Amino acid sequence: MEEGSGDLGRELEEMREYYVTGTTRQESWRRAQLKGLLRFVKENEDPIMDALGRDLGKHPAEAYRDEIGSSIKSLNYALDHLKAWMSSKKAKLPKIAILTKAEIISEPLGLVLVISSWNFPFGLSLEPLIGALSAGNAVVLKPSEISPICSSLLATRLINYVDAKAVKIVQGGPTIGEQLLRYRWDKIFFTGNAQIGRLVMAAASRELTPVTLELGGKCPAVFDRISSSFERKVAVQRVLGAKFSACAGQACIGIDYILTEKSLGATLVDTMKSMMEKLFGKNPKESRSIARIVNRNHFLRLKNLLDDPVVKATIVHGGSMDEHNLFIEPTILMNPPLESAIMTDEIFGPILPIITLQNIEDSINFINARPKPLAIYIFSKNSSLKRRMVKETSSGSVIFNDALIQYLVDTLPFGGVGESGIGQYHGKFSFDAFSHPKAVARRSFLVDLWFRFPPWNDHKLQLFRSAYEYDYLGIVLTVLGLNKPRGASSKV
Amino acid sequence: MGSDATAIFDAEAAQTMMKELRAVYGSGATKSYDWRVSQLSQLLKLIEYHEDDIAAALRSDLSKPDIESYVYEIGVLKSSIKLALKELRKWMSPEKVKTSLISFPSSAKIVPEPLGIVLIISAWNYPFLLSLDPLVGAIAAGNAAVLKPSEISPVSSALIAKLVREYMDSSTIRVVEGAVAETSVLLEQKWDKICYTGNAVVGRIVMAAAAKHLTPVLLELGGKCPAVVDLNINLQVACRRIIMGKWGSNNGQTCVSPDYIITTKANAPKLIDALKTELEKFYGKNMLESNDLSRIVNSNHFARLIKLLDEDKVSGKVVYGGKRDESILKIMPTILLDVPRNSLIMKEEIFGPLLPILTVDRLEDSFNIINSGTKPLAAYLFTNDKRFREHFVTEVSAGGLVVNDTTIHLGVLTLPFGGVGDSGMGSYHGKFSFDAFSHKKAVLYRGFVADADIRYPPYTRKKLRLLQALLGGSFLTIILALFGRN
Numbered sequence: 016m017e018e019g020s021g022d023l024g025r026e027l028e029e030m031r032e033y034y035v036t037g038t039t040r041q042e043s044w045r046r047a048q049l050k051g052l053l054r055f056v057k058e059n060e061d062p063i064m065d066a067l068g069r070d071l072g073k074h075p076a077e078a079y080r081d082e083i084g085s086s087i088k089s090l091n092y093a094l095d096h097l098k099a100w101m102s103s104k105k106a107k108l109p110k111i112a113i114l115t116k117a118e119i120i121s122e123p124l125g126l127v128l129v130i131s132s133w134n135f136p137f138g139l140s141l142e143p144l145i146g147a148l149s150a151g152n153a154v155v156l157k158p159s160e161i162s163p164i165c166s167s168l169l170a171t172r173l174i175n176y177v178d179a180k181a182v183k184i185v186q187g188g189p190t191i192g193e194q195l196l197r198y199r200w201d202k203i204f205f206t207g208n209a210q211i212g213r214l215v216m217a218a219a220s221r222e223l224t225p226v227t228l229e230l231g232g233k234c235p236a237v238f239d240r241i242s243s244s245f246e247r248k249v250a251v252q253r254v255l256g257a258k259f260s261a262c263a264g265q266a267c268i269g270i271d272y273i274l275t276e277k278s279l280g281a282t283l284v285d286t287m288k289s290m291m292e293k294l295f296g297k298n299p300k301e302s303r304s305i306a307r308i309v310n311r312n313h314f315l316r317l318k319n320l321l322d323d324p325v326v327k328a329t330i331v332h333g334g335s336m337d338e339h340n341l342f343i344e345p346t347i348l349m350n351p352p353l354e355s356a357i358m359t360d361e362i363f364g365p366i367l368p369i370i371t372l373q374n375i376e377d378s379i380n381f382i383n384a385r386p387k388p389l390a391i392y393i394f395s396k397n398s399s400l401k402r403r404m405v406k407e408t409s410s411g412s413v414i415f416n417d418a419l420i421q422y423l424v425d426t427l428p429f430g431g432v433g434e435s436g437i438g439q440y441h442g443k444f445s446f447d448a449f450s451h452p453k454a455v456a457r458r459s460f461l462v463d464l465w466f467r468f469p470p471w472n473d474h475k476l477q478l479f480r481s482a483y484e485y486d487y488l489g490i491v492l493t494v495l496g497l498n499k500p501r502g503a504s505s506k507v
Numbered sequence: 508m509g510s511d512a513t514a515i516f517d518a519e520a521a522q523t524m525m526k527e528l529r530a531v532y533g534s535g536a537t538k539s540y541d542w543r544v545s546q547l548s549q550l551l552k553l554i555e556y557h558e559d560d561i562a563a564a565l566r567s568d569l570s571k572p573d574i575e576s577y578v579y580e581i582g583v584l585k586s587s588i589k590l591a592l593k594e595l596r597k598w599m600s601p602e603k604v605k606t607s608l609i610s611f612p613s614s615a616k617i618v619p620e621p622l623g624i625v626l627i628i629s630a631w632n633y634p635f636l637l638s639l640d641p642l643v644g645a646i647a648a649g650n651a652a653v654l655k656p657s658e659i660s661p662v663s664s665a666l667i668a669k670l671v672r673e674y675m676d677s678s679t680i681r682v683v684e685g686a687v688a689e690t691s692v693l694l695e696q697k698w699d700k701i702c703y704t705g706n707a708v709v710g711r712i713v714m715a716a717a718a719k720h721l722t723p724v725l726l727e728l729g730g731k732c733p734a735v736v737d738l739n740i741n742l743q744v745a746c747r748r749i750i751m752g753k754w755g756s757n758n759g760q761t762c763v764s765p766d767y768i769i770t771t772k773a774n775a776p777k778l779i780d781a782l783k784t785e786l787e788k789f790y791g792k793n794m795l796e797s798n799d800l801s802r803i804v805n806s807n808h809f810a811r812l813i814k815l816l817d818e819d820k821v822s823g824k825v826v827y828g829g830k831r832d833e834s835i836l837k838i839m840p841t842i843l844l845d846v847p848r849n850s851l852i853m854k855e856e857i858f859g860p861l862l863p864i865l866t867v868d869r870l871e872d873s874f875n876i877i878n879s880g881t882k883p884l885a886a887y888l889f890t891n892d893k894r895f896r897e898h899f900v901t902e903v904s905a906g907g908l909v910v911n912d913t914t915i916h917l918g919v920l921t922l923p924f925g926g927v928g929d930s931g932m933g934s935y936h937g938k939f940s941f942d943a944f945s946h947k948k949a950v951l952y953r954g955f956v957a958d959a960d961i962r963y964p965p966y967t968r969k970k971l972r973l974l975q976a977l978l979g980g981s982f983l984t985i986i987l988a989l990f991g992r993n
Binding site for chain 2: 035076077083084106108109119120122201209220221228245294304383409412415424426427428429432434439451457460479480
């Protein structure tokens with residue numbers, strides 16, 4: 016797609032005209048798009064894995080687990096449920112509203128914009144696309160220029176599997192992003208950081224465009240006492256897997272830092288060190304199991320976080336970096352200062368601070384003193400702590416004894432709250448994110464409550480009181496003249 | 508106690524208020540079932556014990572007939588609170604959801620939780636309903652709240668402030684009175700949700716302010732709600748219902764009033780006659796003197812409406828009414844026929860007692876007229892033609908649709924009430940109010956048993972095959988993969 020602004024405007028107009036023909040609303044069309052996306056993923060597994068390897072250094076297994084397989088799963092789920100999602104929902108009526116039918120019909124919003132991010136370029140483009148297309152919209156996708164090979168693959172290949180009159184993929188950076196935001200959309204779905212999120216919402220406000228913002232934050236993992244050493248090892252494996260093996264920590268739902276009790280700190284670090292070797296070998300740089308830092312900007316950003324001498328002094332494992340290969344060794348810190356940048360900014364990299372607290376319950380206040388994160392992870396067997404965490408903290412989601420896996424559960428809404436985002440998706444929530452639930456009420460011409468019309472008097476007022484209380488006896492008595500109407504204080 | 512009514516509400520006052528509210532909210536006070544029930548019960552008492560004061564305030568601000576006050580504000584509010592009290596436990600309880608093989612073994616649920624401190628800015632036409640009905644949702648969902656009622660209905664605004672101070676928990680529920688300055692100060696604060704009812708111009712300002720803090724918004728705006736009238740219907744019943752939705756609802760000053768009518772050229776004369784007949788039955792011959800019609804709220808809006816009516820290309824199109832009396836801010840029910848599509852009265856939301864009728868050759872042409880404008884809050888159709896009806900329901904996009912009536916969908920609390928496009932975003936009423944002020948938190952429980960090594964590094968080809976089977980394949984392929992047969 017050309018990047019000249021005149022062309023862009025014209026192409027969007029054509030997309031709108033195509034949307035108005037009603038083609039995208041038909042179930043057969045939606046099904047065809049979803050099947051097209053499924054074929055795209057299945058037929059291009061190798062090019063996708065290759066692109067992710069080149070843009071991000073992801074191993075094919077990681078690429079499959081986090082993006083290819085998850086998209087296949089979501090597409091199959093959408094195809095299975097599409098008919099049910101599209102069907103109207105009957106609304107229960109109170110008895111007084113006889114002869115009225117009421118239902119909620121989901122209709123598409125129109126022409127929608129999806130902006131995805133670079134860390135899971137396929138997954139974070141396909142999941143919102145599934146929602147937009149199953150809901151019957153026309154959609155423009157702008158993948159991230161920071162993962163250019165993936166972005167190019169989407170633009171050149173995915174477009175062949177869908178209806179190109181209703182789906183467009185626009186490549187480019189901030190300039191093209193700004194250009195796109197100047198047009199009128201019926202919905203904008205944005206995945207990225209909070210700073211850009213604010214700009215997207217401000218732009219959307221000009222046209223009263225609703226938004227879903229999937230942002231980030233510092234997702235804590237609370238690590239409680241786990242007496243069984245087997246279970247502790249499982250927990251540590253999950254923590255390390257969630258931190259280091261999903262795009263090397265560059266994930267919005269990745270574990271950002273750990274909270275644990277002072278007395279548990281040393282054991283935790285030891286268990287982590289031995290588990291690290293199991294996962295990444297003696298020389299992690301040789302391991303093909305850690306993704307790269309995406310580019311030099313982010314590499315330097317992370318290097319700066321560690322270069323702070325007070326922070327550097329807290330390294331208990333790792334710390335080596337290779338700028339040429341954009342590689343940072345999985346690194347563990349023990350109690351870096353809370354005011355340091357590494358503890359105030361979202362890390363988005365393979366550096367894991369451990370903060371120790373006097374009591375594990377203190378983690379509740381610690382978390383609540385900070386912006387609401389996208390996810391809170393708790394590794395614990397203590398039922399009362401678990402209950403308190405759900406009740407007393409707020410986050411997009413809460414996961415017990417594992418991490419990241421909520422991303423794969425179609426029945427759970429995926430999204431943030433407060434600074435971590437607005438709106439949710441996945442499964443039916445994706446369909447809803449791109450739909451308008453239209454209320455439809457039908458009446459017949461028969462039977463109107465005669466007291467519905469002026470001229471007004473106390474008698475009619477009394478009948479209204481009874482109607483609103485669903486007090487049928489009261490209505491009958493009043494109509495029969497057996498109920499004395501309660502007088503209003505001033506006569507009309 | 509709440510703030511002194513005469514003190515200036517400036518940035519400092521706002522920041523102090525927010526700090527106080529955050530401290531109390533942070534203590535968990537608003538989260539308990541008991542707090543929510545007690546506040547909802549207090550709100551019910553507030554209304555029940557002051558019905559007459561409320562009706563008097565509405566008479567003062569809007570000359571609203573008592574029955575309209577009762578039906579549209581007091582009655583709806585009471586139903587809303589009673590429903591919340593009845594359903595609260597159910598609404599608050601977590602929803603268990605199924606999990607699949609992918610996360611096996613696991614259990615999951617969705618837990619509703621309050622957002623925090625919410626701001627409710629309301630409009631002048633239904634001052635009690637539009638401030639207190641969202642408050643029902645905010646309280647039911649466990650939030651603290653600040654109300655900013657409209658200064659254009661000042662007696663109602665003052666009464667709301669007084670009654671809320673008297674009946675509600677002032678450490679968590681406050682009212683800030685004022686106009687543009689106070690609203691601007693409020694919009695600078697960091698809220699966890701903003702609910703705004705009003706017009707699209709201010710709606711944009713509210714959303715732009717909310718964007719700075721990533722605050723989600725519920726915008727209930729307006730638009731030109733069309734009513735399409737077909738042939739071969741019970742014209743008398745249809746006209747009565749149109750009249751109630753228009754002049755019987757705050758004299759047309761309602762976001763869901765039928766703004767204009769579309770009918771066929773052949774049908775128009777009959778429709779106009781029927782409307783005239785029913786109007787005179789309801790309001791008598793001297794409508795400027797009828798007490799059953801609200802007045803125009805103030806001289807600004809009166810001048811605005813006169814401008815629409817007296818525009819050159821429009822003034823000659825009046826087929827009924829047109830009389831006005833500025834001294835009592837009254838314009839009689841007025842019907843116009845075939846005003847030009849580019850006239851002011853067809854470009855902006857009328858919000859008053861003027862009803863243009865546009866005629867078309869074929870009723871199907873009405874879809875183009877409606878769809879060429881911005882999506883309205885509601886659209887109405889009067890027809891007995893099944894095919895046309897279904898076509899309309901599918902083709903016309905609006906917040907809500909009603910067939911063979913107007914505005915009644917607001918009373919059906921199982922239907923979401925809200926706009927789309929320029930008429931708004933989000934919805935409320937009934938459980939939708941609870942949802943509008945809640946965050947649905949996903950909670951997933953896993954045990955330590957049965958962890959598949961395939962999830963973790965070191966990554967190998969074998970693990971890749973297993974992952975492919977697990978995520979992309981069937982049960983059989985999973986079994987085969989586990990046995991290394993792929």
